[in-house]
Amino acid sequence: MKTSSARNRSRRRQFPGADAPEDLSGDLPAEPLPPEPQDEDEIRPGADAPVVLIPVGKIDESLFEAIRPVVEETFRRSTAMHKPLPVPKYAYNPTRGQYHSAAILKRVETLRDSRWDAAIGLVDVDLFVPEVPFIFGEADRSTRSAIISLTRLKPESGTAEARRELLVKRLIAEAIHQIGLIRGLAQCPNNRCVMFYSATIQDTDKKGASFCANCRKRLASES
Ligand SMILES: [Zn+2]
Secondary structure (H helix, E strand, O other): OEEOOOOOOOOOOOOOOOOOOOOOOOOOOOOOOOOOOOOHHHOOOOOOOOEEEEEEOOOOHHHHHHHHHHHHHHHOOOEEEOOOEOOOHHHEEOOOOEEEHHHHHHHHHHHOOOOOOEEEEEEOOOEEEOOEEEEOEEEEOOOOEEEEEOHHHOOOOOOHHHHHHHHHHHHHHHHHHHHHHHOOOOOOOOOOOOOOOOOOHHHHHHHOOOOOHHHHHHHHHHO
8 A cells, every 4th residue: 555645845925925025015914815725734734624525436335335434334324435436547557467566546636625634535446556466556645535446455356245344344344445645644564554554455354444553542632
């Protein structure tokens, strides 16, 4: 599970009138001063801000319904559904036969609203970043956004019921991992902790969806 939380998204902002000649026409400004622009790295959503779940392409709605209560309980946040985004054809890389994660994450980030706690996109295409064969998901802490791919979470054998149960279990682990990253947690060296970095689906199955004691403590202090 790749995270790009260290990405520096600081941008220079042009203050209105910053380079204008000094106005000496009166003691009081004719209009109120413009509000201080909000630094994108310092979004502080309120305690009632929801985690917003966004289908990217056609995604089985019942999967969202399965993960929402767990996300709500784990992070003590409400969740909300966003209307689906189009299938991310723009991110397809024909050489790799995969979809560029950063391009899709960027689309999710453009929806971001300061009243949201986090924006989590769910896609059913195989994601990559240039340096690794594939990724399960990607988070960006500065924009409080993440995407998760279902493609490699799908079990290949077992009954339909068993496959679905395992898919939901993996999806919950992935969602908690990505939201944990957004909430300020780091990858954890404990392979039984949900914040452990999954390089393979076996890693995901082994670690499960619970935090280790250290990560739970950190989460409590970050929240
Ligand atoms: Zn941990």
